[in-house]
Amino acid sequence: MSGIVEKISNMVVGEQQAPKVDPSTETFVGSIDQGTTSSRFLIFDTKGEPVAVHQGEFSQIYPNPGWHEHDPEEIVKSVENCIEGALKIFEKDGHSKESIKAVGITNQRETTVCWDNKTGKALYNAIVWTDTRTAALARELKARDGSDKLQDICGLPISTYPSVTKLLWLLRNVEKVKEAYEAGNLAFGTIDAWLTFKLNGGPDKNIFVSDATNSSRTMFMDIRTLKYSDEVLDFFSYEFDLRKVHMPEIVRSADTKAYGQLTSGSLQGWPIMGCLGDQSSALVGQKGYEPGSAKNTYGTGCFLLYNVGDKPVISKHGLLATVAYNFDGKPIYALEGSIAVAGSGVKFLMNNLGFSQASHKITELAETVQDNGGLVFVTAFSGLFAPYWIDDAHGTMFGITHHTERGHIARATLEAVCFQTKAILDAMEKDSGHKLTELAVDGGMSNSALCMQTQADLVGIPIIRPKMRETTALGAAIAAGFAAGVWKDFDELKEVNTAGQTIFEPKMDDASSKKMFKRWERAVQMSKGWLAEEDAEEGKPQAEGEKEDAKKEQEEGSKL
Ligand SMILES: Nc1ncnc2c1ncn2[C@@H]1O[C@H](COP(=O)(O)OP(=O)(O)O)[C@@H](O)[C@H]1O
Numbered sequence: 001m002s003g004i005v006e007k008i009s010n011m012v013v014g015e016q017q018a019p020k021v022d023p024s025t026e027t028f029v030g031s032i033d034q035g036t037t038s039s040r041f042l043i044f045d046t047k048g049e050p051v052a053v054h055q056g057e058f059s060q061i062y063p064n065p066g067w068h069e070h071d072p073e074e075i076v077k078s079v080e081n082c083i084e085g086a087l088k089i090f091e092k093d094g095h096s097k098e099s100i101k102a103v104g105i106t107n108q109r110e111t112t113v114c115w116d117n118k119t120g121k122a123l124y125n126a127i128v129w130t131d132t133r134t135a136a137l138a139r140e141l142k143a144r145d146g147s148d149k150l151q152d153i154c155g156l157p158i159s160t161y162p163s164v165t166k167l168l169w170l171l172r173n174v175e176k177v178k179e180a181y182e183a184g185n186l187a188f189g190t191i192d193a194w195l196t197f198k199l200n201g202g203p204d205k206n207i208f209v210s211d212a213t214n215s216s217r218t219m220f221m222d223i224r225t226l227k228y229s230d231e232v233l234d235f236f237s238y239e240f241d242l243r244k245v246h247m248p249e250i251v252r253s254a255d256t257k258a259y260g261q262l263t264s265g266s267l268q269g270w271p272i273m274g275c276l277g278d279q280s281s282a283l284v285g286q287k288g289y290e291p292g293s294a295k296n297t298y299g300t301g302c303f304l305l306y307n308v309g310d311k312p313v314i315s316k317h318g319l320l321a322t323v324a325y326n327f328d329g330k331p332i333y334a335l336e337g338s339i340a341v342a343g344s345g346v347k348f349l350m351n352n353l354g355f356s357q358a359s360h361k362i363t364e365l366a367e368t369v370q371d372n373g374g375l376v377f378v379t380a381f382s383g384l385f386a387p388y389w390i391d392d393a394h395g396t397m398f399g400i401t402h403h404t405e406r407g408h409i410a411r412a413t414l415e416a417v418c419f420q421t422k423a424i425l426d427a428m429e430k431d432s433g434h435k436l437t438e439l440a441v442d443g444g445m446s447n448s449a450l451c452m453q454t455q456a457d458l459v460g461i462p463i464i465r466p467k468m469r470e471t472t473a474l475g476a477a478i479a480a481g482f483a484a485g486v487w488k489d490f491d492e493l494k495e496v497n498t499a500g501q502t503i504f505e506p507k508m509d510d511a512s513s514k515k516m517f518k519r520w521e522r523a524v525q526m527s528k529g530w531l532a533e534e535d536a537e538e539g540k541p542q543a544e545g546e547k548e549d550a551k552k553e554q555e556e557g558s559k560l
């Protein structure tokens with residue numbers, strides 16, 4: 001949570017009810033931000049300032065090495081709690097919910113949910129975008145005839161990252177998913193589709209939609225037509241006929257009707273009018289509307305999006321083509337560099353290695369040393385994503401000596417994201433033929449000034465950090481606000497979030513910066529090939545019976 005939002009939450013606690021403001025004199029837009037580690041609901045005024053927020057974390061489930069799941073029902077509950085929490089603050093401050101004109105949704109992308117479209121019940125946990133259980137399956141798919149043609153259609157290469165491999169794994173391995181498929185009741189969706197379906201009350205209304213920024217992360221969508229691609233569906237249908245799987249209708253990112261409305265809670269009846277995958281949303285929130293503008297969001301992972309205008313650019317250097325937004329049927333595209341581990345590396349030091357209890361303390365620890373002391377941490381917990389796409393690496397530290405302290409490890413963890421960003425910018429320059437002159441940043445990890453200074457030093461251009469860093473949520477509010485007529489065009493947003501920026505200018509000399517990066521590149525090459533074929537074999541989920549047995553054994557054990 002960015003500092004400014006923490007202040008808003010703290011200010012309100014324990015304060016008296018403020019005098020009521022006439023709702024006809026105020027206008028607000030709500031934004032659901034469903035991220036990888038937490039959900040939030042923010043309420044923005046027309047200047048793009050958040051006036052109320054509530055955030056809640058939910059369970060991260062890691063059943064096997066490389067597996068990462070979420071409970072889809074818990075995600076919905078966390079969103080509902082956040083709406084109630086933020087609304088309480090909002091009303092305590094004297095505002096009325098009647099002045100909230102619409103709600104937008106932004107969400108973690110690729111994460112895959114399968115549910116029964118008759119009962120509305122999820123059939124398995126959501127498989128999270130970081131999950132690498134499909135490494136062997138991805139290799140199998142890459143070896144099939146025609147696999148090299150897919151990226152040109154959908155913008156993404158085959159890897160464990162897009163939703164398709166997750167769906168195929170669920171069809172192969174989860175009995176309930178197979179049964180729903182056989183019965184013709186299997187619904188597949190990313191988190192945006194699941195949330196809109198559930199927030200609309202489930203099967204009764206059966207609102208089943210997704211916007212193109214989310215659909216472009218499944219591999220199923222033709223990035224030019226914004227429709228499901230027959231060629232892609234044919235390619236992936238060799239074992240299961242994917243046309244038998246219900247997939248959401250692809251709609252515009254701003255729409256007055258398609259997303260329906262909230263059917264329960266204090267905002268029951270309020271319309272959902274906007275939807276953007278979180279990285280596209282951050283680009284919109286950073287006002288990256290001109291071709292050539294870019295943003296880098298340091299959240300759980302880190303994602304650099306570069307606006308390429310109204311035609312997709314299919315990367316030749318390890319980047320992805322994605323939809324930036326589609327407000328009016330004229331889609332705008334981005335080149336994307338995706339880094340799997342950013343803030344999750346910081347959390348790993350905290351939760352798994354017990355380095356500290358708070359994220360900012362990791363930065364403080366990193367500041368206790370002058371430099372990385374020769375240590376390089378290739379944080380390939382999910383393999384390495386862009387621009388490398390190495391799926392047979394795991395996290396590896398190079399250069400440990402008797403000199404190495406915890407501070408060096410903290411520093412190397414922050415630096416790993418900066419190195420990958422540098423590699424992505426180099427690739428982007430080759431793909432686009434343009435060199436960026438500055439980079440806008442946001443996301444939790446951008447709170448670390450040390451990390452942002454290192455970033456500026458490594459890429460050699462100024463890093464611009466806005467004061468209000470909830471730009472992801474702001475993007476979805478802008479999408480909903482466009483549909484609701486709160487804002488009419490980008491010009492009206494010119495002044496939003498411009499005051500109080502911090503600019504990190506490059507300070508390191510060129511030779512030292514190049515030397516650091518060269519050492520990183522050597523480490524990346526050396527991390528390749530760790531996972532042998534037998535390590536990458538597909539895992540199986542625990543069968544229901546086995547789960548029960550394990551539970552009983554545990555209970556009996558604890559009685560002894
Ligand atoms: N001062 C800080 N230094 C380093 N990392 C930080 C700092 N503040 C927050 N983070 C990291 O940022 C991440 C949360 O960012 P956020 O944008 O909220 O992510 P998401 O939207 O993916 O849930 C966490 O992993 C957290 O450890």
Ligand SMILES: O=P(O)(O)OC[C@H](O)CO
Nearest residue numbers: 035036108109299300301
């Ligand atoms: O949770 P974040 O902010 O790191 O974003 C997750 C991305 O959408 C995954 O593609």
